[in-house]
Amino acid sequence: MKDHKHDENCHHFLDSLSDYVDGELKAELCQELERHMADCDDCQIVIDTLKKTVSLYKEAAEEPAIPSDVRVRLFRRLKLDDYLGEAQKEVAE
Numbered sequence: 001m002k003d004h005k006h007d008e009n010c011h012h013f014l015d016s017l018s019d020y021v022d023g024e025l026k027a028e029l030c031q032e033l034e035r036h037m038a039d040c041d042d043c044q045i046v047i048d049t050l051k052k053t054v055s056l057y058k059e060a061a062e063e064p065a066i067p068s069d070v071r072v073r074l075f076r077r078l079k080l081d082d083y084l085g086e087a088q089k090e091v092a093e
Helices: 008-014 015-021 029-040 041-061 068-077 086-090
Strands: none
Touching: 008 029, 008 068, 015 041, 041 086
């Protein structure tokens, strides 16, 4: 691990991390951030962790929704009939 003291650059780049991970950071600032990360293991870890978090979130968001009939049975079993709303109507049709 490289010896690096956190300085104002680290804090400056923290504001830009989301845009960097999303690919929306201006090219000049992107290059500056990458140069900084080459010498700053801590910032590289933060970026890697953020990228992994976004990746895991996207994977979880791609899971299929619970089918309406299963939702109705689950809510009834948990005695949550008042929260069924549209799911109950879809199954009735």
